[in-house]
Amino acid sequence: MSHDKIPAPRGLDEKILADEKYSFSRLTYEIRRADGRWEKHERNLFRRPDACVLLPYDCARGKVLLTRQFRLGAFMNDETPGLLEACAGTLDPGESPDACMRREAMEEMGLKVGELRFLFEAFVSPAASTEKLYFFAAPYGPEARVGDGGGMEEEGEEIEVVEAAFVEVLREAEAGAIRDGKTLTLLYWLKGAGLMA
Numbered sequence: 001m002s003h004d005k006i007p008a009p010r011g012l013d014e015k016i017l018a019d020e021k022y023s024f025s026r027l028t029y030e031i032r033r034a035d036g037r038w039e040k041h042e043r044n045l046f047r048r049p050d051a052c053v054l055l056p057y058d059c060a061r062g063k064v065l066l067t068r069q070f071r072l073g074a075f076m077n078d079e080t081p082g083l084l085e086a087c088a089g090t091l092d093p094g095e096s097p098d099a100c101m102r103r104e105a106m107e108e109m110g111l112k113v114g115e116l117r118f119l120f121e122a123f124v125s126p127a128a129s130t131e132k133l134y135f136f137a138a139p140y141g142p143e144a145r146v147g148d149g150g151g152m153e154e155e156g157e158e159i160e161v162v163e164a165a166f167v168e169v170l171r172e173a174e175a176g177a178i179r180d181g182k183t184l185t186l187l188y189w190l191k192g193a194g195l196m197a
């Protein structure tokens with residue numbers, strides 16, 4: 001598979017339309033088509049920091065840990081009131097994905113992560129956002145649940161921690177009841193890894 005057939009765009013120009021916590025821009029640039037023509041494009045781009053996501057799994061008890069919270073994008077699409085997701089969070093400036101993942105696991109789930117396995121990285125919504133996501137899995141046991149989690153009050157977070165049987169969660173995924181991409185990716189990774197026999 002060749003990854004380098006498409007040349008970089010030329011004449012990139014970025015205008016910031018909004019710059020609150022993260023910025024939203026309008027970009028103009030030219031893309032070279034396969035026939036050699038340069039074609040002008042205009043697109044909007046959400047500049048979000050990279051983020052990390054974790055699926056903790058307990059082989060002995062056959063459980064996984066997830067979270068549930070209000071998510072604006074899901075609500076504005078189809079009025080989803082609360083989305084069941086794997087714990088995720090954005091990297092602070094200069095923070096490594098590993099350190100971020102440990103911090104977020106404690107903040108959101110009260111989980112003290114021991115062994116942490118990096119799986120792969122992937123773009124979340126590459127046409128519209130710069131965000132790249134680092135995927136992790138971690139074995140855990142009940143003794144690692146040292147706090148309540150819940151998220152950062154000052155950031156407006158109110159996160160429910162959900163511990164559930166993996167077979168049940170997979171059944172829900174297969175029935176279409178789990179509707180978050182990063183979470184489905186991790187659940188099917190865990191199924192494929194054969195660790196939850």
Ligand SMILES: Nc1nc2c(ncn2[C@@H]2O[C@H](COP(=O)(O)OP(=O)(O)O[C@H]3O[C@H](CO)[C@@H](O)[C@H](O)[C@@H]3O)[C@@H](O)[C@H]2O)c(=O)[nH]1
Nearest residue numbers: 020021022051052071085088089090124131133155156157
């Ligand atoms: N005040 C304010 N707060 C904001 C703003 N934008 C985001 N926040 C808050 O900042 C916090 C960031 O929390 P993190 O745990 O670091 O990130 P996340 O929201 O969990 O993001 C991850 O999961 C999302 C849901 O799938 C992903 O969309 C996202 O890309 C990332 O992977 C959240 O409470 C969010 O509501 C803003 O403009 N203003």
Ligand SMILES: [Mg+2]
Nearest residue numbers: 087088089108
């Ligand atoms: Mg989060």
